[in-house]
Amino acid sequence: MLDTEPTVVPYADAPEVETPSRMPGEILVSTLALAACGGGGSTPSGGSTGSSPPPPPAPPPSPPPPTISDTQASRFLAQSAMGSSRADIAEVVSMGYAGWLDAQFAKPRGQTLWDYLVAQGYNNATYINSEAGFDPSMWRALLAEPDQLRQRVATALLEIMVVGISGLNVSWRQFALAAYVDVLFDNAFGNFRTLLDKITTNAGMATFLTFLGNKKANAATGAEPDENYARELMQLFTLGLRQLNADGTEKTPAQETYVPADVSGLARVFTGLTLDSADNSTPDRLRRPLIFNAGQHETGVSTFLGATVPAGTDGAGAVKIALDTIFAHPNVGPFVSRQLIQRLVTSNPSAAYVGRVAAVFANNGSGTRGDLKATVRALLLDDEARTVPTGANAGKLREPVMRLTGWARAFGATSASNAWPIGDTSSQNNRLGESMGRSPSVFNWWRPGYVPPATTLSAAGLVAPEFQVTNEVSTIAYINFMQTLIQNGMGDFKADYTAITAKAADSAALVDEVNIIVAAGQLSAATIATIRSAVDSIAAANTANRVYTAILLTMASPDYLTLR
Incomplete structure (x- = not known):
C-alpha cells in the first residue's frame, strides 16, 4: 500500500536541458574590406580598378538545436499531453519542444463530444433524462484524438471553470455537458476574453451555476437576482479573493x-439569459448560445469593480461591459496563469515563473491580451518547466485521470466498437477518485x-491540490482498479502490449522501457531494482505477467506518482 504522501524521490541522473546556443551575431566587416568596396571600386589615385568587390564571407552555420533525450521528451509530454507512446516521444525528439507545440497548435479539432453522442444515437428520446453517453464521449476524446495538447489544456480549463454533470438540472444532461466541454476544447488555444463570452452564454454553465432564467429584482416580492455565477466568475474563474501582484x-x-x-x-447583469x-x-437548443428575455433583464444602473452599466443598456451590452471589466482586471493574468501551471507542471511554481507567464498573458508580444496559445507556449517552454527540478517544493502529484490516460496512450489502448466503456471513475472506493466532467x-x-493537514508539506508551507482526493482508501482503490485495467482492460477497451512484450524476457530492458514511456525516466535506482526483482520472480516464459507487473509496480511507485 502507498503512503498517503508519496515520497519525493530526486530524479536519477537526469540530464540537464542544454541552454540554447545564441544565434550568430552580425558579421563584422573589417575596415579593409570597407575600403575595398568604397568609391565605386576606385584606386587611391582615383582610377578605376575595373574589378568587382570581393563577395562578403559566408555567415557561419547556425548551431544545431540542443539534443532532446527520450527521457526529456517523455517528461515534456507528461506536462503537455494525455500520455506518451514511443512514437510520441520520437516526435518530440525530432521536432524539438517548440516544433512539437507548433504542430499541435496546427492540428484541427477532432470529433466533438456532441457529434459523438449523436453518432452513437444518444439523442434518441430514450435518453432524455439520462447521463448515458457522456463518459464514453469524454474518454474517447482524451484517449483517441491526436491533438493531445488541446485535450490537456481543455481539461485544465475544465478544472478551473468547473461544470459537473450531476449538478445539471436539465433534460439531456449528457448533451448539456458535452456542449460545455466542446466550448473549452474549441477555445483552448483562443483568447480568454472570447472564452468568457462562450461560457457565459452556455446552457450547461447557466444550469450548473443557476443563472438560467435569472430574473431582475422584484420590489413587490423582495426577490433579488441569483448571485451564484457573478460570485464564482470572479472568485474561481478570473480574479480570486485577494488582490495580486503581477x-x-x-x-x-x-x-x-x-x-x-x-x-x-x-448579478444584475446576468439576468434575462434563457434558452432560445x-x-x-x-437536445439541440443546449448547443446554441443563450439569448436574452428583455422582460427579465435588469435595465437599471448596475455598478461593480469600479465600472458602471448605464440604465437602459440591453442584455448583450451589459454583459459586454461586465466581461470587459473583469478581463481588464490585473488579477486575471497571474490568477489564471498560476492555475494553468499547477494543472500542467508544478503545484508550487515560483513567483518569477508565474510572473513570466502572466506577462505573456498580458501581452503576447503583439499587444494582444489573453492569448491562450501564447500563454501555454510560454508556460511549457519556460526554464522552470524544462529543467528537471531538485528542490523539495518542485513537482506535483499526478492526478488520477492522467495516470489512466498516460497508461492508455503509452500502450495504444483502443475500443474496437468505439464504445469506450470505462465509465464513471469518480468512486474513491473502487475506481480513481476522479472523473472528468463529474466534479x-x-x-x-x-x-x-x-x-x-499535519504533513511535511503543510509544515513547509506548500500546497498539494491533488492530495484532497488522496487517502488510504483511494490509494488502494487506484492500484486495484489499474491492476484490473492493465491486465484485462474493460469490455473491448484494451491495451496493445505487442511491442513491449518483446522485451519481457530481459527485466532490465523491460523496466527501463516502462520507466521511459510511463514514468518519464523518474524511477530511482532503488525502485528499478525492486521492480526488476518482482519481474524476475516470474518465469521468463510468462511474458504477459512480467509485463503487467512491471507496469503496475511502476504506476504504484511514489517515484511515478510525483511528477517532477
Missing part, C-alpha cells in the same frame, strides 16, 4: 478583490490552494 503573490497589506456589493451589482427555444424533444461542486475535485 507575479501572483498577494499584495500586502491584503486587499479584497471584490466586496458583496460588487457581487450584487454584477422551448422545444425539448431534442461534485464548482470547487473541482480539489482546490488549487489545498494543503494536506
Whole structure:
C-alpha cells in the first residue's frame, strides 16, 4: 500500500536541458574590406580598378538545436499531453519542444463530444433524462484524438471553470455537458476574453451555476437576482479573493478583490439569459448560445469593480461591459496563469515563473491580451518547466485521470466498437477518485490552494491540490482498479502490449522501457531494482505477467506518482 504522501524521490541522473546556443551575431566587416568596396571600386589615385568587390564571407552555420533525450521528451509530454507512446516521444525528439507545440497548435479539432453522442444515437428520446453517453464521449476524446495538447489544456480549463454533470438540472444532461466541454476544447488555444463570452452564454454553465432564467429584482416580492455565477466568475474563474501582484503573490497589506456589493451589482447583469427555444424533444437548443428575455433583464444602473452599466443598456451590452471589466482586471493574468501551471507542471511554481507567464498573458508580444496559445507556449517552454527540478517544493502529484490516460496512450489502448466503456471513475472506493466532467461542486475535485493537514508539506508551507482526493482508501482503490485495467482492460477497451512484450524476457530492458514511456525516466535506482526483482520472480516464459507487473509496480511507485 502507498503512503498517503508519496515520497519525493530526486530524479536519477537526469540530464540537464542544454541552454540554447545564441544565434550568430552580425558579421563584422573589417575596415579593409570597407575600403575595398568604397568609391565605386576606385584606386587611391582615383582610377578605376575595373574589378568587382570581393563577395562578403559566408555567415557561419547556425548551431544545431540542443539534443532532446527520450527521457526529456517523455517528461515534456507528461506536462503537455494525455500520455506518451514511443512514437510520441520520437516526435518530440525530432521536432524539438517548440516544433512539437507548433504542430499541435496546427492540428484541427477532432470529433466533438456532441457529434459523438449523436453518432452513437444518444439523442434518441430514450435518453432524455439520462447521463448515458457522456463518459464514453469524454474518454474517447482524451484517449483517441491526436491533438493531445488541446485535450490537456481543455481539461485544465475544465478544472478551473468547473461544470459537473450531476449538478445539471436539465433534460439531456449528457448533451448539456458535452456542449460545455466542446466550448473549452474549441477555445483552448483562443483568447480568454472570447472564452468568457462562450461560457457565459452556455446552457450547461447557466444550469450548473443557476443563472438560467435569472430574473431582475422584484420590489413587490423582495426577490433579488441569483448571485451564484457573478460570485464564482470572479472568485474561481478570473480574479480570486485577494488582490495580486503581477507575479501572483498577494499584495500586502491584503486587499479584497471584490466586496458583496460588487457581487450584487454584477448579478444584475446576468439576468434575462434563457434558452432560445422551448422545444425539448431534442437536445439541440443546449448547443446554441443563450439569448436574452428583455422582460427579465435588469435595465437599471448596475455598478461593480469600479465600472458602471448605464440604465437602459440591453442584455448583450451589459454583459459586454461586465466581461470587459473583469478581463481588464490585473488579477486575471497571474490568477489564471498560476492555475494553468499547477494543472500542467508544478503545484508550487515560483513567483518569477508565474510572473513570466502572466506577462505573456498580458501581452503576447503583439499587444494582444489573453492569448491562450501564447500563454501555454510560454508556460511549457519556460526554464522552470524544462529543467528537471531538485528542490523539495518542485513537482506535483499526478492526478488520477492522467495516470489512466498516460497508461492508455503509452500502450495504444483502443475500443474496437468505439464504445469506450470505462465509465464513471469518480468512486474513491473502487475506481480513481476522479472523473472528468463529474466534479461534485464548482470547487473541482480539489482546490488549487489545498494543503494536506499535519504533513511535511503543510509544515513547509506548500500546497498539494491533488492530495484532497488522496487517502488510504483511494490509494488502494487506484492500484486495484489499474491492476484490473492493465491486465484485462474493460469490455473491448484494451491495451496493445505487442511491442513491449518483446522485451519481457530481459527485466532490465523491460523496466527501463516502462520507466521511459510511463514514468518519464523518474524511477530511482532503488525502485528499478525492486521492480526488476518482482519481474524476475516470474518465469521468463510468462511474458504477459512480467509485463503487467512491471507496469503496475511502476504506476504504484511514489517515484511515478510525483511528477517532477
